[in-house]
Amino acid sequence: MFPVQASLARSAFAFWDPLGLGRAAVDYWQDACERSVLYFDVMRERGNQYLEHIDKTAPNVLGFDAEVLLDGRTLTHPVNYELMRIIAPQDIEIDEDKRPFVVVDPRAGHGPGIGGFKPDSEIGVALRAGHPCYFIGFLPYPVAGQTVEDVVEAEVQFLRHVIDLHPQTTERPMVVGNCQAGWQIMMAAALEPDCFGPILIAGAPLSYWAGERGRAPMRYTGGMLGGSWLTALMSDLGDGHFDGAWLVQNFEKLNPANTLWSKQYNLYANVDSEANRYLDFERWWGGHVVLNAEEIQYIVDNLFIGNRLSTSQLTTRDGRRIDLRNVRSPIVVFCSQGDDITPPPQALGWIGDLYDSVDDIQANEQTIVYCVHDTTGHLGIFVSGSVSRKEHAEFTANMDYIDILPPGLYETTVTEKTEDAANPDLIDGDYILEFSPRDLDDIDAIVQTNAEDERRFASVARVSDINLGLYRRYFRPWLQAVMTPEAAGLMRRMHPLRMGYKLLSDRNPATSALPVMADAIKADRHQVADDNPFRVFESMLSDQIVSGLNTYRDIRDQSTEQAFMAIYGQPWLQTLTGLGASDDSRRHLNCPGAEPEHRRFVEQRKHELCARIDRGDSHHAVMRALIYVLGGAPSTDERNFQRLKATRAEVEPNIDLASFKALVREQFFILKLDSHAALDALPTLLDGERAEQIEAYLEHIEHVLAASGPLDERCEARLATVQELFGRAKPAVEPESSPASTTRKKPAARKKKTPPSGSSS
Incomplete structure (x- = not known):
C-alpha cells in the first residue's frame, strides 16, 4: 500500500534515523494500512456470506x-x-x-x-x-x-x-x-x-x-428484569415470534472484551492467516433463527426462571x-x-x-x-x-x-x-x-x-408469575391490536446484530472499492515483523483495552449479584410471595421427594433380587466376582473393559452385549443388597462345573483385573476371597476325562446350563 510514499519516507529517515525507529514507524504504518483494508474486505465477505446463508431454505454449517x-x-x-x-x-x-x-x-x-x-x-x-x-x-x-x-x-x-x-x-x-x-x-x-x-x-x-457466587452471572438476569414479562413483550413485538438474535446478544454481553474488541482485533492483527477461520465461525454465529412465542415462554418460565x-x-x-x-x-x-x-x-x-x-x-x-x-x-x-x-x-x-x-x-x-x-x-x-x-x-x-440463594430464586419465580400476569392482563391486548407481521419483520431486519452484517456487504455501495484494493495488497503485501516496536506497542495497547473491559465486566457482574441478593433476600418480599407459609424447605424450593410409588418400586425390586441370590450359573458367578473385586478399587479404566470384551468370547460365548449389560446390573444390585449372602452363593452358582472349568473362570477374572495394572491391597484381599470361594466349588473327585480334555488349558465351550426362571441370561 502506498509504495512510492513509503519508499521516499524510508530514504529520508535513512540519514536522520540511525536507530531505525523512523524506518520501523514507516514499515508499521504501511502494514497497518494494508491490514485495515484486508480487515474490512473480510468483513465485507462476512456480510455477503450472511446474506447468502439466510437466503437458503434450510441453512446449516455442517462440514459433511x-x-x-x-x-x-x-x-x-x-x-x-x-x-x-x-x-x-x-x-x-x-x-x-x-x-x-x-x-x-x-x-x-x-x-x-x-x-x-x-x-x-x-x-x-x-x-x-x-x-x-x-x-x-x-x-x-x-x-x-x-x-x-x-x-x-x-x-x-x-x-x-x-x-x-x-x-x-x-x-x-x-x-x-x-x-x-x-x-x-x-x-x-x-x-x-x-x-x-x-x-x-x-x-x-x-x-x-445453581451457580457459584462471583460466577454464573446469567442466572441473575431473570430476577433483575422482573421475570419473564420482557420475553412476552419481545414475542408480541415480533407478532408471535421471538427473534433468536436477542439470545445471541445476551451471550455476547457476557464477555464484552471479546465481543467489543478481542474477536475483531485478533482478525485485524492476524488478517493474513485468520480470515478463513473467522468467516467459518461467523457463518454459524450470524445464522440467527426464530422461535415461536409459546416455545420461548415455556423455556423461560419453566426452565430459566422456574x-x-x-x-x-x-x-x-x-x-x-x-x-x-x-x-x-x-x-x-x-x-x-x-x-x-x-x-x-x-x-x-x-x-x-x-x-x-x-x-x-x-x-x-x-x-x-x-x-x-x-x-x-x-x-x-x-x-x-x-x-x-x-x-x-x-x-x-x-x-x-x-x-x-x-x-x-x-x-x-x-x-x-x-x-x-x-x-x-x-x-x-x-x-x-x-x-x-x-x-x-x-x-x-x-x-x-446455598439454601438462602435457592429461596431467592424461588422468590424470583413467583414475582415473575405476578408480573407476567399483569402484563398479559393490562398491556398485551393493546400491543397485539397495533402490531402487524410487516412491522415485526422490519424490527427483525433492523436488529443491531443483523445490521452489522448487512452494512458491510456488497449491498452497501461504499464497499465496492474494497475487493480491488484487497487484491492489489495481496499481490504485493508488506507484512511487518513481530518484533517491530510499534507492532509490540499495538499488542500492549490491545491487552490494556481487554483488561479495562474485563474490569468493567467484573464490576458490572459483582454489582448485579449484590443487587439481586439484596432485593430478593428481603424477608418481606419472600413472605409476600408465599415462601414464609411453610417450613418445608423441599416443598417451597420445589425439590422432589421420595414418592410412595417409588418406595414401593424399590421394595418390590429388593424382594425380587433376594430370590435370585443363589439362582443362576457360571455367567452370574464370574460377573458377581468381578464386580465384587472391582468394587474395592478407587477407579477403573477402559483397559478392564477391553480385556473383558476380548476374553468374554472364550469363556462366555453365548451372551450378547445387551444381555451382558443386564447381567452386570443384576449382579451389582445383588451384591449391593446383601454382599455376604451373594458371596456365599458363589459355590452354588458353580455347582456342576468341572475343576478345570472353574480354573478357567478364575484365570479369566484375574486376566481382566490385571489389565489396568497391579491391584491394591483391598482388591487383592477381595480377589483372595473369590479364589477361596471358587476353590470351594470344585468337585472333591474329578470325573474321568479323555486325554484331549486333560491337555487343554481352557475349555473350548462351556457346558450349557438351563438358567432358572427369571434369570437375566
Whole structure:
C-alpha cells in the first residue's frame, strides 16, 4: 500500500534515523494500512456470506454431506426439525452393525450444524470410529403453533426411525445433545427411555438456579428484569415470534472484551492467516433463527426462571410427568470450568435436586458419569478440535464400556497415555479414560448449594408469575391490536446484530472499492515483523483495552449479584410471595421427594433380587466376582473393559452385549443388597462345573483385573476371597476325562446350563 510514499519516507529517515525507529514507524504504518483494508474486505465477505446463508431454505454449517430422511413438518404435530443421515467421506468406512450415533444441535438463537462443523467435531469423531451418524437440525422459522413438547415428541419419532433403519443391532442409538438440545433430549429420554442408548449432554444447563457466587452471572438476569414479562413483550413485538438474535446478544454481553474488541482485533492483527477461520465461525454465529412465542415462554418460565425440569414439576399435555429419574440410559455430563454460559453447577446441580444419595441413584438403576474440563469455553465443549480429539473421541470409543457400568455416580478423567502404561495395546488412541466412583458430596463441592440463594430464586419465580400476569392482563391486548407481521419483520431486519452484517456487504455501495484494493495488497503485501516496536506497542495497547473491559465486566457482574441478593433476600418480599407459609424447605424450593410409588418400586425390586441370590450359573458367578473385586478399587479404566470384551468370547460365548449389560446390573444390585449372602452363593452358582472349568473362570477374572495394572491391597484381599470361594466349588473327585480334555488349558465351550426362571441370561 502506498509504495512510492513509503519508499521516499524510508530514504529520508535513512540519514536522520540511525536507530531505525523512523524506518520501523514507516514499515508499521504501511502494514497497518494494508491490514485495515484486508480487515474490512473480510468483513465485507462476512456480510455477503450472511446474506447468502439466510437466503437458503434450510441453512446449516455442517462440514459433511447429508440427506434428509424425515421432515418434522409432516408429523402429526408438525415442527421445523428434520432428521438427516450424514454421508461419510469416501476415505471413511461405516460399519452398519455398529451402534448409531445421533447428534442433536441447540436451537438457542443460532442455526444448526455446530456439532458437525468441521472434521474434528462430534460427528467427525463418530464417523472415524465407523458409526452410522445422524443429525437432528432445524429450519430458521418455526411451524405455526409448534411447542417445546411437539419438538420433544418429534425427536422421539426421529430416534425410532433411526432404530428401524438398523434392525441388525440390538443397541439403542447413542445421542449427543449440545447446550439447549441437552435438556431437550433429557426430557425425551424421561418420557420414552426405551429409545435411547447412552446420552452425552455437552454444556447443557439443567439446573438453572445453581451457580457459584462471583460466577454464573446469567442466572441473575431473570430476577433483575422482573421475570419473564420482557420475553412476552419481545414475542408480541415480533407478532408471535421471538427473534433468536436477542439470545445471541445476551451471550455476547457476557464477555464484552471479546465481543467489543478481542474477536475483531485478533482478525485485524492476524488478517493474513485468520480470515478463513473467522468467516467459518461467523457463518454459524450470524445464522440467527426464530422461535415461536409459546416455545420461548415455556423455556423461560419453566426452565430459566422456574427451574422445573430438574425438580420433576413438568407434565405433558396428556398428563405424563417429566421426571429425569425415569431415564434408563447412562448419562454422560460434559462441562467446563471455563464455561460462563453453562458453568459446572448448572450442568450438574440436577443430580442433587433429584437424588438424596448415591444409594438413591442406584435404586433408580441410573448410571451418571461426569467430566469437568479445566479451561475450554462454552463453544469449545463441542467445537474445539482439541476437545474432540481427546474427550469426545474417548467417550465415543468407550460408549459400550459406559453402557455396562454398574449403576452409580462416576467422575471420568482423560489422561495422556504414557510409555510405561500397563497393557498399552488395550488403550484405544492416545488417551486413557478412567472412571472413579463418587458420591453426592463431590457434586455438592462443585454445585455449592446455598439454601438462602435457592429461596431467592424461588422468590424470583413467583414475582415473575405476578408480573407476567399483569402484563398479559393490562398491556398485551393493546400491543397485539397495533402490531402487524410487516412491522415485526422490519424490527427483525433492523436488529443491531443483523445490521452489522448487512452494512458491510456488497449491498452497501461504499464497499465496492474494497475487493480491488484487497487484491492489489495481496499481490504485493508488506507484512511487518513481530518484533517491530510499534507492532509490540499495538499488542500492549490491545491487552490494556481487554483488561479495562474485563474490569468493567467484573464490576458490572459483582454489582448485579449484590443487587439481586439484596432485593430478593428481603424477608418481606419472600413472605409476600408465599415462601414464609411453610417450613418445608423441599416443598417451597420445589425439590422432589421420595414418592410412595417409588418406595414401593424399590421394595418390590429388593424382594425380587433376594430370590435370585443363589439362582443362576457360571455367567452370574464370574460377573458377581468381578464386580465384587472391582468394587474395592478407587477407579477403573477402559483397559478392564477391553480385556473383558476380548476374553468374554472364550469363556462366555453365548451372551450378547445387551444381555451382558443386564447381567452386570443384576449382579451389582445383588451384591449391593446383601454382599455376604451373594458371596456365599458363589459355590452354588458353580455347582456342576468341572475343576478345570472353574480354573478357567478364575484365570479369566484375574486376566481382566490385571489389565489396568497391579491391584491394591483391598482388591487383592477381595480377589483372595473369590479364589477361596471358587476353590470351594470344585468337585472333591474329578470325573474321568479323555486325554484331549486333560491337555487343554481352557475349555473350548462351556457346558450349557438351563438358567432358572427369571434369570437375566
